[in-house]
Amino acid sequence: MKRNILIAGVLVSFATAPLARAQSIWPSTLNATGGSTTVSGVQLEWSVGEMALVSTFSTSSIVVTQGVLQTRLSGAVNEVTPTSLGDYLTIFPNPANTVVNIQLNAVAEGTLTTRFMDMAGRLITEQKEAVKQGTNAQKIDVSNLAAATYMLQVYYKPNGGKEEATSYKIQKLQ
Numbered sequence: 001m002k003r004n005i006l007i008a009g010v011l012v013s014f015a016t017a018p019l020a021r022a023q024s025i026w027p028s029t030l031n032a033t034g035g036s037t038t039v040s041g042v043q044l045e046w047s048v049g050e051m052a053l054v055s056t057f058s059t060s061s062i063v064v065t066q067g068v069l070q071t072r073l074s075g076a077v078n079e080v081t082p083t084s085l086g087d088y089l090t091i092f093p094n095p096a097n098t099v100v101n102i103q104l105n106a107v108a109e110g111t112l113t114t115r116f117m118d119m120a121g122r123l124i125t126e127q128k129e130a131v132k133q134g135t136n137a138q139k140i141d142v143s144n145l146a147a148a149t150y151m152l153q154v155y156y157k158p159n160g161g162k163e164e165a166t167s168y169k170i171q172k173l174q
Helices: 002-019
Strands: 033-039 042-048 055-058 063-066 089-092 099-106 110-118 123-131 134-141 148-158 164-172
Touching (some): 110 134, 123 134
Antiparallel strands (some): 033 042, 099 134, 110 148
């Protein structure tokens, strides 16, 4: 009897394994620095300063897992296609003491939206401004914030184009 239950359990495990997903959308790793690129059709991801401790923070609309580089699962439900926004966006300094600079080398006129949040998902500041083609700069004052880890979401929508988005983990120093 125990053998039959064990065999049935193994068969059910194999049958449902392709349906199992850790998250329903493509997970993103928020690192101090790193990135991803596609070389000869192969997606490569790297990070610097990845934490050994895994921590997960969540709200009703976002789940952030720190400490593990999560690979993309092709064909996942609600899969989000990665964009090249990070190729023409520079965020510095990180870690920061007083200000975080956002520099966008826009391919076309459009709108740049930035959302700066704490790790619980609470919105600290949101800025939305029109950008011109070429270099554009935006600053976020972090001088009054406590020393902690924050999340910066950046959205760029060129006029007549598709919106692109990316996220950064920002470390605020005292």
